[in-house]
Amino acid sequence: MQRRQIIVVGGGLAGTATALGLASAGFDTLLAAPPAPEDKRSSAILGRSLAFLADLGVLDALGEARAPLAVMRIVDDLGRLFRAPTVEFRASEIGLTAFGINTLNADLATALQACTAKRENLEILPLAATGLTQSDDRAIVSFADGSEMGADLVVAADGRRSAMREAAGIGARQWSYPQTAIVLNFEHTRDHGAVSTEFHTRTGPFTQVPLPGRRSSLVWVEDPKLAELYVELKPEKLASTIADKLHWILGEVTVDGPVARYPLGGSRVERLTGTRLALVGEAAHAFPPIGAQGLNLGLRDAEALVRLAEESRDDPGSRLMLSRYEAGRRGDVVSRTAGVDILNRSLLMDFLPSQIARSGTMAAMGLVGPLRQFAMREGLVPGAGIAGLPRSVKKWMGGHEAARDPVEDERHGRH
Template identity: 85%
Template sequence: MQRRQIIVVGGGLAGTATALGLARAGFDTLLAAPEPPADKRSSAILGKSLAFIADLGVVEALGEAKAPLAVMRIVDDLGRLFRAPTVEFKASETGLSAFGINALNADIGAALKAVAEKTDNLEIRPVAATGLTLDDDRAVVTLADGTEIAADLVVAADGRRSAMREAAGITAQNWSYPQTAIVLNFEHSRDHGSVSTEFHTRTGPFTQVPLPGRHSSLVWVEDPKLAALYIDLKPDKLSTTIAEKLHWILGDVSADGPIARYPLGGSRVDRLTAKRLALVGEAAHAFPPIGAQGLNLGLRDAEALVNLASQSLDDPGSRLMLSRYEAARRGDVISRTAGVDVLNRSLLMDFLPGQIARSGTMAAMGLVAPLRQFAMREGLVPGAGLTGLPHSVRKWMGGHEAGRDGVEEQGYGRH
């Protein structure tokens, strides 16, 4: 039987980043993952998560295929009696030049793979894992080609329908929302100025996020029946509809490439670990694409696991290491999952006291700078709302003099 110190199952963004981080920490690591399907979505990577992949060399490998996020704007477009004021969260208020970056998932995946292929201690096998047995001394993973491999630790990063999680007997609670996410990229006639705008509508967020040049990505949360109708619109009509929903802030719009749609739902698990097993990414948690929290939460899983395993070099799958991982990640996962769920449901709610409370919260954010700055720091790094941003984040997103276009030069990618 073959043996590795660590086997990571699942080749999505969080899984590949975990395998890369563990290999860089010196562990003999196997990444077992078939080629992922084509993914036209984009992801915003912020704060601590960006610092993690930047230290691995992934941001540098992205090259020009990324756009900075300097401002995040929230606009109340609900059309209700109590309208919240527009709130702008500016990275400069926290002493940063940007909150992070946005890039196409395909480009992030390619950058991760390019770095992984040059990394010692990391073997990539494009084979799915189909079986798992766990005991006190080791875990054994069975691959689709019949190969059995023993390891000290197995990392399940194989998505919200994780076969490894099910084999370990970890249960997941799943729920759905009466919403569908339409995902596409588009070109526009006006510069986005590194500003992301999230319109809160009665059916959910309508969120534009900058891509390089005069391009942006769009996550459009809609009623499922309306989503089906929008997707079937002719390209010109769809582009005009998007521009109207953006209130023409980016001028004329042209939808770029294929359109995808995803039913929205969420999940959470009763525990993040089992004997010789740790869950990361969507194997551990999943929720709607609101507030750029999904991938960032998975990357924080990866960073925590790498750091804690590095403190247990002789046995990275020990009971002590896994208990520390469980304790380190539980609060962040619970709070982010609950926060996104509450925000999403509040947009669908016509309950008047709820509208007043939401509007009041947004007004306070806009008017009270310390409260706004607390929220920004907490969004970038859990726990940093009161303590301040750590050096690792400022290293990659520290403030610099303004560039010629008025947007501060970016600190990410610098050594």
């Protein structure tokens, strides 16, 4: 039977980044990644996640296929009695020129693949993993063609319905939301100014995120029945609807390319590890697209696993290494999953005390500079709210030139 030091199961963004990181650290790595359909979504890469990808050469491989995120604006568009003030989080407040970048998932996947192709100690196997057998000294992965391979460590990055997690007997609590995400890209006649605007509506977030040029991506969380009607609109009518919901801050809108929709749900696992097994990405956690937390959480899983495996080089799947991974990641995963879930549910609630609490929190963020700066640092790097941002993050997030803000231009009469 063939054997590798590490087998990563799942060729999504988090899985491929994990495999690339482990191979870059010198481990003999196999990535089991059957061909996947093209992902039409985009991802905002922030903080430590950006530094991790940059150190692996992925930013260089992306080239110009990325846009900086200099300002994140949250707008209360709920139309309720207690309206929260608009809050703007500016990277310049914490000494950065950008929080990170936004890029199309397809472009990020291409950049990751270009980097993996350069790693001689990283083999890509285009087969699905179908089974897992665990013992104290090794794990054995079974593949769709009937072959098997042993490893010191198996990394399950095969999504929220992870076959590896199920084979290991790790339970997961899964839930659904009465929401569907409409995902598309669009062109607009006004510059976005490196500003991402998230409108909080009664059905969920309506979030515009910059892409290169006068283009943006949109994640529009809507009632499932309404979402079905919206995606069937003619492109011109859909574009007009989007411009209205954006309050015309980006001018005229043209829908660019296909429109996709995804049902929303979440999951939380009993534990992040098993014998010779570690979970990363959506195999370990899943939640709605709020605050750019999903992929960033998965990339922090990858970064932590690579670092701990390096410190346990003689046996990267040892109980000690896996215990450290479990302990180190549990707090971040639980807090982010719970935080996003609470915020998303608060948008759907008409309960008056909930509205007051949410509005009060947003008002405090807008008025109290130190609180706002704490939230920004903590959002980029867990633990950095008090300790400050690490040098690796400052290195990769201090060199973007922020473009002009169209809303500020309007306020000051600039054109």
